[in-house]
Amino acid sequence: MRAGLRAILEAQPDISVVGEAADGAAVVPLVRQLRPDVVAMDVRMPLLDGIEATRAVLRSVPGPPKILVVTTFEQDDYVYQALRAGADGFLLKRAAPAEIVHAVRLAAEGESLLFPAALRELAAAHGNPRARAVLERAALTAREEEVLRLVAAGLTNAEIAQRLVVGTETVKTHVSSLLAKLGARDRTQAVILAYESGFVAPG
Template sequence: MPVTVLLVDDEPLVRAGLRAVLDAQPDIEVVGEAADGASVVPLVRQLRPDVVAMDVRMPLLDGIEATRAVLRTVDSPPKILVVTTFENDEYVYQALRAGADGFLLKRARPSEIVHAVRLVAEGETLLFPAAVRALAAEYGNRQARAVLKQAALTEREEAVLRAMARGLTNVEIAKELIVGTETVKSHVSAILGKLGARDRTQAVITAYESGFVAPA
């Protein structure tokens, strides 16, 4: 089954470009488009896409609120890939905090766009550029520090979380730590559970906000 994608952007040319790139792949299918975040929830319920490629800045309902609405009201919600012009946009960071799963620049090369959709669909990793990591560190807060302290991660779990924060996949983490992929998956699940994180993105945000990991 192909990865199904819903495109959400107020610029028709952006949607057309993304559709052309994604529909050219045998394992990806664009199933719908929306020009504003207000249309996202009904379309997600109707089309059940695997991934929503979501512009973060839109005139009526922005990508942050649209992300919150999807995660709050849709059962088994899709993965959400934030698409934007500027990597250091605070809107991007807020969308990630709201529950988005990854990040993509509009100027990305076609191969990078395809790769991002596949990665987010798999749920194994996230796209978390240096500029957004720096924003997360700037938003450091006591709550994140308390959550991490209370989690009492093991030494190996801490190593896995640091690798996750660098954007490594489970396979890449396994190679780096010289363990099996299934072992890494078990550690990731334990980390998410201990941190009370919905997914890898939320765990990494906690890692940066708490100061456990510092942006390079």
């Protein structure tokens, strides 16, 4: 699997694979040493699984990389837990090469990644009072709420700009503002909050 991913990614002129790890325990030292922009993290690994390895990277590496969870099934509760732990998105092992490359580029740019119905339903099912309280305290403006709904629907900044008939930079400003108000590390964390709080419903 790692050899296949390496071959696909290194075929791209704008992507370099700087390292590999055979187990979760080796991830943090490698990330500290190599400083990658994106980590493709298998959700199930020996010694330390992808969820704990994600937490370890975010906890102990200053300016951590974006993290893509690599998985077999998108409805896997492990994937949801990894996203809750701070992963930025996920990548299916059966994905086509073009989809893999696209996911890595999106993660590097901090854009939206696929958040399918199965994961939306998991997030909604894990609804909790803390998420609702965070949304209430955030006091988002009407436009920020609108942008959050579109982010939760998986739209990119350019797509949101087109939908709202505003400039892309304006959307970026709204996204940055709502992330700060929510205390969310990135768009994925904001989407999880939106579903867990009931602010956005699956479907």
